[in-house]
Amino acid sequence: MTKYDYDVVIIGAGPGGLAAAYGLAAQQHVLVVENNLWGGTCPNFGCDPKKMLYGVVEAQRQVRRYQGSGLDGQPRVNWAQMMAFKRSYTDGVPVGTEQGLTQAGIDHLHGTATFRDAHTLVVGDRTVTTDKVVVATGAHANITDIPGHELLATSTDFLALADRPQSIGFIGAGYVAVELANIAAEAGVTVHIFQHNRRLLRAFPEEYAARVANQLQDKGVQWHWDTSITSVRAGADQGVIATTDHGDDVTLDLLVAAAGRDANIGSLNLEAAGIEYSRHGVKINDHLQSTVANVFAIGDAADKQVPKLTPTASFEGRYVADLINGATAPIQYPPVPHTVFAGPELAQVGLSLSAAQADSDRYAVLTQDVGSWYTYHRIRDDDARVTTITNRQTGLLVGAVALATNAEELINYCTSIITRGLPASALKQWIPVYPSVASDLGYFYS
Numbered sequence: 324m325t326k327y328d329y330d331v332v333i334i335g336a337g338p339g340g341l342a343a344a345y346g347l348a349a350q351q352h353v354l355v356v357e358n359n360l361w362g363g364t365c366p367n368f369g370c371d372p373k374k375m376l377y378g379v380v381e382a383q384r385q386v387r388r389y390q391g392s393g394l395d396g397q398p399r400v401n402w403a404q405m406m407a408f409k410r411s412y413t414d415g416v417p418v419g420t421e422q423g424l425t426q427a428g429i430d431h432l433h434g435t436a437t438f439r440d441a442h443t444l445v446v447g448d449r450t451v452t453t454d455k456v457v458v459a460t461g462a463h464a465n466i467t468d469i470p471g472h473e474l475l476a477t478s479t480d481f482l483a484l485a486d487r488p489q490s491i492g493f494i495g496a497g498y499v500a501v502e503l504a505n506i507a508a509e510a511g512v513t514v515h516i517f518q519h520n521r522r523l524l525r526a527f528p529e530e531y532a533a534r535v536a537n538q539l540q541d542k543g544v545q546w547h548w549d550t551s552i553t554s555v556r557a558g559a560d561q562g563v564i565a566t567t568d569h570g571d572d573v574t575l576d577l578l579v580a581a582a583g584r585d586a587n588i589g590s591l592n593l594e595a596a597g598i599e600y601s602r603h604g605v606k607i608n609d610h611l612q613s614t615v616a617n618v619f620a621i622g623d624a625a626d627k628q629v630p631k632l633t634p635t636a637s638f639e640g641r642y643v644a645d646l647i648n649g650a651t652a653p654i655q656y657p658p659v660p661h662t663v664f665a666g667p668e669l670a671q672v673g674l675s676l677s678a679a680q681a682d683s684d685r686y687a688v689l690t691q692d693v694g695s696w697y698t699y700h701r702i703r704d705d706d707a708r709v710t711t712i713t714n715r716q717t718g719l720l721v722g723a724v725a726l727a728t729n730a731e732e733l734i735n736y737c738t739s740i741i742t743r744g745l746p747a748s749a750l751k752q753w754i755p756v757y758p759s760v761a762s763d764l765g766y767f768y769s
């Protein structure tokens with residue numbers, strides 16, 4: 324007779340929690356608890372809907388670039404249609420995700436899970452006991468604590484806007500602000516970005532990030548550097564008036580808080596189980612184990628050094644499932660690529676450019692403006708730029724950065740090369756499609 328109702332309860336049905344659930348289901352009796360939409364942030368309010376909107380505005384940008392090179396006439400984004408297109412995917416996500424769990428025979432429950440103790444969770448009027456718990460509760464937008472903060476919108480509100488607003492502001496200049504500002508600006512919205520210092524996209528090299536800022540400015544985005552919003556009040560016609568620390572009032576239809584995301588741990592009652600946490604999430608060790616041995620944390624809910632992205636959440640979900648199924652090794656992450664989709668894409672993987680530049684005896688940095696190369700000329704990507712970083716001693720590729728149309732694909736190839744530790748000579752044994760992004764690899768790594 325088992326001591327608990329379940330072997331494992333997973334709190335949160337996003338990419339992390341679902342990867343853990345499917346990895347565990349064959350060997351463990353599993354329950355998944357979700358208090359919002361099945362599927363979590365990425366397919367409902369994050370990556371997937373964002374990239375559908377991005378596809379539309381990118382098509383418009385491509386047509387703009389081909390003006391005079393074979394195309395006449397410029398289409399315009401139809402916001403309402405674009406959002407309906409997004410919903411044609413997102414509307415089916417929760418039902419499809421729940422059906423997947425049902426078909427896999429994985430028990431699942433809708434409600435907010437709260438710890439009573441390390442082995443007992445309360446979900447609504449149900450009490451569930453479990454041997455192990457995986458906290459996969461994700462994150463939410465950090466709402467700056469200023470007067471009128473209740474008037475601030477989030478990326479979720481933006482992605483649900485049925486009609487095109489006239490003006491939008493963003494607090495912060497990270498992934499969320501830059502990507503959504505690009506979509507809005509391409510759609511003809513007046514866009515303001517308020518950044519408290521002069522640095523956007525901290526995860527990327529400064530010189531590349533500055534190029535993204537210029538490209539957005541060319542699309543009409545108004546940058547307010549060294550500017551904080553000190554208060555917000557309701558304006559006429561349901562809009563808001565944002566006051567800056569320079570004393571300016573800016574009237575906007577919507578002001579989006581994009582100053583980072585905090586872990587969703589407030590509802591969990593972690594104290595009841597003695598689980599330690601910070602604002603960044605549940606504290607974990609190199610086995611993704613919390614300070615209480617039977618409780619694990621993965622994805623955006625974990626306080627971790629690796630980027631909080633969908634692929635890292637899924638990787639951790641698969642890892643924790645293997646661990647609970649009997650594996651013992653600490654987690655080891657392969658290189659994690661990341662991309663900001665800002666028309667064109669800025670993507671990177673591996674050793675950072677600043678680290679390579681600081682150790683030039685060890686690393687060779689090759690930056691090439693590739694806009695005139697055939698691959699980029701034929702798609703009118705005149706400003707494309709790629710940096711590759713190699714270890715001088717081994718000759719191996721250790722990092723890459725690209726600002727170009729389809730940069731994420733180039734960086735995916737680089738990720739594969741770095742992860743496998745492939746020498747440049749290996750490319751000679753490989754026949755890619757020509758012409759393609761891949762067929763240029765030999766020019767970046769030889």
Ligand SMILES: Cc1cc2nc3c(=O)[nH]c(=O)nc-3n(C[C@H](O)[C@H](O)[C@H](O)COP(=O)(O)OP(=O)(O)OC[C@H]3O[C@@H](n4cnc5c(N)ncnc54)[C@H](O)[C@@H]3O)c2cc1C
Nearest residue numbers: 335337338339358363364369370436460461622623632633
């Ligand atoms: C606008 C936006 C765009 C993004 N774009 C990208 C991108 O292009 N590429 C990329 O890799 N990443 C992107 N991300 C990040 C990505 O969405 C997250 O890293 C990923 O969803 C994290 O997965 P997760 O499983 O940890 O958490 P989530 O997907 O957030 O899932 C956690 C789930 O837990 C539920 N939950 C919370 N508390 C409880 C509770 N007490 N009880 C029960 N359920 C609970 C939540 O409702 C949620 O459904 C984006 C994020 C945003 C906001």
Ligand SMILES: NC(=O)c1ccc[n+]([C@@H]2O[C@H](COP(=O)([O-])OP(=O)(O)OC[C@H]3O[C@@H](n4cnc5c(N)ncnc54)[C@H](O)[C@@H]3O)[C@@H](O)[C@H]2O)c1
Nearest residue numbers: 494495496497498499500519581582583584631632662663
């Ligand atoms: N393409 C992608 O992969 C993608 C897209 C969107 C989101 N995400 C994930 O979601 C996370 C959250 O994105 P984000 O853009 O909200 O966060 P972020 O950490 O990328 O950027 C936060 C921004 O807010 C600014 N900021 C910080 N504190 C502030 C304050 N008190 N007042 C004003 N500004 C402040 C920072 O300087 C920065 O510009 C990302 O780090 C990433 O993990 C990924």
